[in-house]
Amino acid sequence: MIKKEKSITELNASISRVDEICRSNNLGFTDIRRQVFEIIIKNNKPIKAYEILDEIRNITNKPSHPPTVYRAIDFLIENGFVHKLNSINSFVGCFHPKTHEECYFLICKKCNLYQECCDDSLKDRISKTAVHNKFVISNTTLEIEGHCLDCSQK
Amino acid sequence: MIKKEKSITELNASISRVDEICRSNNLGFTDIRRQVFEIIIKNNKPIKAYEILDEIRNITNKPSHPPTVYRAIDFLIENGFVHKLNSINSFVGCFHPKTHEECYFLICKKCNLYQECCDDSLKDRISKTAVHNKFVISNTTLEIEGHCLDCSQK
């Protein structure tokens, strides 16, 4: 059920969409930010900050440092283009930025593939829990780890 | 809605319950493990590993090292006595160990108080999402950050 691969078409669409959003919101989609976004979104699996850093170094053949990557990640997260998976200190691209506030995740421990699962009923249920506790949500981390269909059959 | 304080009675009950569970399951509730558990549960708020380490050093007046604390935490988490909050790299005591598999959390960003919110409807909704995606859950991180009633009124 978790898709094995995102197609080139999907990847390009994602990049274009972010490009478009940045243009129309006057956000500087600079070279570094674009590079980091592409590395994340093309990776297909959650990727770690220092892995991104390694790729940047390979691509540019210049010295790069952690703050460069973390700043780009911060920008991408702030604007909803990328999510952080707190349970595994890794980052994933968002395939539907700006369409909702929160994204929830299924993460396969075996093959590392993940899927955003943002159904409204889940969102509603979380809202209700908050309301019931008179709690005002600012952000939600929902990360479901386990095994995808393929991996649980093996 | 988030309770300000756990009473001494509640704390003692928690410690006794863990003691009991360990005894009846032949788990070694050693001095260090007990100390770490007490520090966590008495703290009332999420506590960080190195804060625990500091407390241990204060209590014992002996050199202590990170692995000591992390090993104790691992033991406590494995047995459901303590939870890790991945979104803030902190640890909290569980006030109803062994009564269910997963615990979900409301965490106030302002006053740092937290609450376990393990209602079945939320659990069911997460299960359904997993089933719908043919996904077998091994563990779930659900951490809702925001403001509690008191803090959102200020």
Place this chain on the structure above:
DNA sequence: TAATATATGTTATGTTATAACATTGCAAAT
């Protein structure tokens, strides 16, 4: 041009967590 703001480069360090190996203490087997 000068002033301002935004982004990036660079060095250093802070924070969180674990690997690897030595030592201790206790209990079962010989």
Place this chain on the structure above:
DNA sequence: ATTTGCAATGTTATAACATAACATATATTA
């Protein structure tokens, strides 16, 4: 009673993750 095995802890070192602080560059705009 000694040896063996095992679980827990001690200790050193380092890995992995993240940010502070300040310098430099680049682009807008007053």
